[in-house]
Amino acid sequence: MRSFGDEDSIFVDLDRLNPNTQTYQPDSLPEREGELNQLHSTLKPAAMGSTPLNAFVFGPTGQGKTVGVKLKTNQLQSFANDNGLDLHVVHVRCKGMDKSYHVMTHLLKALREKRYGPGEELPSGYQKKTLLSMIIDELEAIGGTVIVILDEIDAIGTDDYILYELPRAEPDDVRLSIIGITNDLQFRESLDADVRSSLGEDEIEFAPYDANQLRDILARRAAGALRDTDIDDEDEPWQTLESDVLTDDAIPLTSALAAQDSGDAREAIKLLFRACRFADDEGESEVTEQHVRNAHEYLERAAVERGIKSLPLQRALALLTVTHATVTGTKLPETKDLYSLYEVFCEHIDAKDISERRFRDKLNDLADSGILAKTTKGRGQGLGKTNRYELEIKAETVLDNLADESRIKDLIQDLLRPKME
């Protein structure tokens, strides 16, 4: 067994390449100069003893919205501390909270923790209105300027009670600002006009990074994370990066792959981090193009596996019909044959079946997420077209990852595993 501590490593600071925002927070975001200036304008009144504005911060995932808002509110907090201003910033991550009620309980807890320190219980058993007035009381008890950040606020879906009520609450002697952050553009569009106009006094968009920006971001994260890896000029991080660890093509390939997938900085950093860890675990002193390719494949596979694990029942059944065709060696079955099989599966596990048209939609969803490949072929003159589906991944991967749900597990054991023996 290997021992800890005496290993040669390409890393000097792993945290710096860790994409988790709790683990590492960049201290500058030069690629977001414009957006940070907009945030500055939103928050500036607080530094002058006035009420900061409300804002909606939006853009796709992994674009620096959370770190950008944190950077500016931390800067404002330091200014307030140095200048004796009474300022409090409360950050609530709303992911997984599917109702305004949940967000309000977490907000109340966070406000209480501002007053009493960590460890406050999550309130429960109150009516929505009572909870709102408890939040207002708490804001009044804190006083001064309070900035409430509601991150990933789209989690609440159509239940926008908090977004409607909070900006109108007007607690006494409190300068309140609410910053909503979302990566769901539809959520922003679907908000009630009143909510949008009160919350979106300022609207700040974080557009996707391009490959050049991702290259600079990766260069800055790698310098300081990896041994013998430095930047000469902070204004041109990629151009002036010197590294004994990264081969010339490692960062360009990583940023090109991430830009092609989504322009998501989190994914780009995750990919470089994984490639560096692969090299380090193999005891290599260099990170090569091959490490990046292996890391990309590894992360894609992991994402597909996570996707399969979380498939709802009907989509899982649709996937199993194509998997059945694969394990029985049926070449490119037509949708109607897959649908007949689907009906057998539904009967076997006593599930309600959906129409053939909706079943086809499920197959298409699976093709959109890269789990199935779809080909459209003509049936012959005047006979229209037909779609055929096949697995993009191994049948084993489907069966291993789907077997979490008991009904699906039984179906696999009874009807699919025996075909593989």
Ligand SMILES: Nc1ncnc2c1ncn2[C@@H]1O[C@H](COP(=O)(O)OP(=O)(O)OP(=O)(O)O)[C@@H](O)[C@H]1O
């Ligand atoms: N310009 C940048 N320079 C360095 N790191 C960055 C930059 N932009 C984003 N990151 C990093 O990318 C990751 C994702 O950033 P962040 O969480 O702020 O994205 P987000 O837009 O809020 O995403 P989501 O909508 O998924 O919450 C973090 O690790 C962050 O530190």
